[in-house]
Amino acid sequence: MRVGFIGLGRMGKGMAHRILSGRHDLAVYDVAQQATVEFAKEGAHIANSIEDLCKDREVVITMLAEDAHVQDVAFGRGGLCASLPAGAIHIASGTYGIATIRALEAAHAKAKQTLLAVPVLGRPDLAASGQLGLVPAGPQEAIDRCEPLLKLMGKRIFYAGTKPESASAIKLANNAVLGCAITAMGEGFSLVRKYGVEAKVLYEVLTEGLFGGAPAYVGYGKTMVNESYDKVGSPVTIGMKDSVLIAGAANIARVPMPSHDVYIQRLLGAIAHGDGDLDQAALAREQSRASGLE
Amino acid sequence: MTDANRLRVGFIGLGRMGQAMAARILGAGHDLVVFNRSADKATELVKGGAVLASNVKQACEGREIVITMVSDDAALREVTLGAGGVRESLGQGEIHLAMGTHAVAEIQKLASVHSDAKQILVAAPVLGRPDMAAIGQVSIVAGGPSQAVKKCDPLFQVIGKRTFQCGDRAEHASVTKLANNFMLGCAIGAMAEGFSLTRKFGVVPQVFYEVMTEGLFAAPAYKVYGKIMVDEAYDKVGFTAMLGLKDFSLIMAAAEAARVPLPSGNAFRDRLLSAIAHGDGTKDWAVVGREQARASGLE
Numbered sequence: 001m002r003v004g005f006i007g008l009g010r011m012g013k014g015m016a017h018r019i020l021s022g023r024h025d026l027a028v029y030d031v032a033q034q035a036t037v038e039f040a041k042e043g044a045h046i047a048n049s050i051e052d053l054c055k056d057r058e059v060v061i062t063m064l065a066e067d068a069h070v071q072d073v074a075f076g077r078g079g080l081c082a083s084l085p086a087g088a089i090h091i092a093s094g095t096y097g098i099a100t101i102r103a104l105e106a107a108h109a110k111a112k113q114t115l116l117a118v119p120v121l122g123r124p125d126l127a128a129s130g131q132l133g134l135v136p137a138g139p140q141e142a143i144d145r146c147e148p149l150l151k152l153m154g155k156r157i158f159y160a161g162t163k164p165e166s167a168s169a170i171k172l173a174n175n176a177v178l179g180c181a182i183t184a185m186g187e188g189f190s191l192v193r194k195y196g197v198e199a200k201v202l203y204e205v206l207t208e209g210l211f212g213g214a215p216a217y218v219g220y221g222k223t224m225v226n227e228s229y230d231k232v233g234s235p236v237t238i239g240m241k242d243s244v245l246i247a248g249a250a251n252i253a254r255v256p257m258p259s260h261d262v263y264i265q266r267l268l269g270a271i272a273h274g275d276g277d278l279d280q281a282a283l284a285r286e287q288s289r290a291s292g293l294e
Numbered sequence: 295m296t297d298a299n300r301l302r303v304g305f306i307g308l309g310r311m312g313q314a315m316a317a318r319i320l321g322a323g324h325d326l327v328v329f330n331r332s333a334d335k336a337t338e339l340v341k342g343g344a345v346l347a348s349n350v351k352q353a354c355e356g357r358e359i360v361i362t363m364v365s366d367d368a369a370l371r372e373v374t375l376g377a378g379g380v381r382e383s384l385g386q387g388e389i390h391l392a393m394g395t396h397a398v399a400e401i402q403k404l405a406s407v408h409s410d411a412k413q414i415l416v417a418a419p420v421l422g423r424p425d426m427a428a429i430g431q432v433s434i435v436a437g438g439p440s441q442a443v444k445k446c447d448p449l450f451q452v453i454g455k456r457t458f459q460c461g462d463r464a465e466h467a468s469v470t471k472l473a474n475n476f477m478l479g480c481a482i483g484a485m486a487e488g489f490s491l492t493r494k495f496g497v498v499p500q501v502f503y504e505v506m507t508e509g510l511f512a513a514p515a516y517k518v519y520g521k522i523m524v525d526e527a528y529d530k531v532g533f534t535a536m537l538g539l540k541d542f543s544l545i546m547a548a549a550e551a552a553r554v555p556l557p558s559g560n561a562f563r564d565r566l567l568s569a570i571a572h573g574d575g576t577k578d579w580a581v582v583g584r585e586q587a588r589a590s591g592l593e
Contacts, residue, residue, distance in 0.1 A: 121505065121509050159501070161498070165496075170492055170497055170505055173489075174505055174509070176484070176487060177487075177506060177511065180483070181510075184477055184480035184558040187557070191476070191545075194553070195398065197470055201458055201459070201460050208433070208456060209514075210474065210478055210515040211477065211513045213514075215512070217513065253495060255491045255494055255590040257487040257491065258483075261561070262557040265557070291554040
């Protein structure tokens with residue numbers, strides 16, 4: 001297929017390499033030109049603008065960090081909506097708010113293009129090896145056409161439905177459940193510590209029992225036990241950005257989410273105390289502060 | 295089993311859990327005396343060689359370790375502090391092994407009472423269900439003076455597959471067990487919110503279930519309770535909403551006493567209360583999934 005890829009960050013890079021490995025005709029674009037160098041060596045076309053990238057493409061994948069970026073790329077002058085051929089598909093792979101996905105969907109429809117929302121589950125190393133989870137949603141015919149690309153990027157595909165916003169909702173809800181798990185773990189550790197129990201003991205009880213096998217608990221719990229918050233996977237500020245999107249989705253859908261509200265408040269407190277750049281597990285430190293332990 | 299390894303054990307409280315645990319101890323060859331208010335619960339154990347005591351006193355006399363497995367704090371207090379109770383009847387230097395789930399404050403109080411009577415309290419609540427206890431597959435969280443915990447270890451080994459040493463005070467075990475239940479409740483509450491949010495955007499619950507349990511949340515807590523929510527099988531009761539509320543009251547009391555704010559726990563407890571207010575108190579506590587849906591205008 002003739003594919004374009006925009007956004008060659010840590011995740012995007014791995015995903016674009018997977019597309020190349022399937023011998024598709026790939027054009028790439030990134031605002032940071034340096035990121036495109038390795039793709040030139042491998043035979044990809046390096047586009048000098050989004051407009052240039054869109055020429056003759058059947059599918060363009062975007063992997064951009066923020067709603068504002070994907071909006072710029074889609075709606076800006078010479079952007080996707082203006083430049084993609086009619087009938088082409090835009091796969092939006094980041095984690096975006098419901099309102100953004102709805103706006104993209106409407107604008108592409110107006111230009112006779114199709115939006116698929118395909119948020120991904122996993123880290124950069126999984127992206128590089130094609131082991132991501134993918135959550136595609138959009139018109140069935142478009143999903144069918146993109147199936148060969150999806151199979152290159154992910155090992156497990158969760159079909160979310162025919163409306164792109166369904167995929168966003170899943171990704172946001174998954175992040176919400178994660179945030180709540182991190183917050184609750186912080187509370188549990190503070191509780192036992194106040195009674196003189198070592199955090200490690202509760203960690204073992206949790207991860208050898210009800211929460212065994214769950215990376216959310218095994219990973220973040222370990223960081224809390226070791227208080228190694230400066231080894232950053234996903235920082236507090238990214239949690240904050242996502243939680244604002246989650247709260248926005250909850251507002252649009254009229255879903256009260258009291259546990260998630262607690263998570264937002266702990267994120268805010270952590271940032272207020274200067275811990276914004278630490279790993280999200282630092283919410284345990286924020287909790288222990290609130291408990292008079294720090 | 296050699297006589298030297300054979301412990302003289304008393305067992306008080308033969309509910310479903312207690313029966314299964316006592317049977318494991320008997321099966322390992324220990325000298326077992328059992329007591330339950332309704333003696334018919336002891337029939338199988340007596341057939342297997344246990345001696346039936348006619349009161350708590352008889353279940354304590356001459357015993358090295360007396361296990362209590364009673365349903366709540368009031369029952370534990372009565373059995374321990376009442377006339378002819380464990381405190382009066384257990385010999386000096388012997389161990390009261392409390393294996394139910396109890397309030398931290400209650401355990402602290404009993405530890406001090408036993409200490410005054412020159413006895414030792416070990417708390418060792420159990421993680422798991424009766425069917426797991428019957429085959430020795432539960433886990434045990436143990437707390438108390440290390441010599442006493444060590445003495446109980448042969449019993450732990452036949453009752454459970456894994457014992458976690460929580461610390462040298464009985465309350466260490468109580469709070470660890472409560473924290474584990476706390477984490478489970480919070481996970482149920484958060485999952486419920488996730489299901490309501492995704493449903494409102496047209497997602498089939500099964501899909502969100504798969505995303506969670508094949509990814510970040512590939513653990514029994516999410517698999518078991520998420521499945522109940524997907525199937526809306528709240529009538530198949532493992533643990534009722536009412537019992538969940540009881541546990542969360544113990545948790546919040548322990549947190550208040552230690553000055554630990556638990557906002558996630560408060561959010562979950564309020565959902566449980568609402569579920570009970572809507573008549574779902576005897577359903578499985580995963581019914582918080584339905585309560586969250588109600589709060590979201592989905593029911």
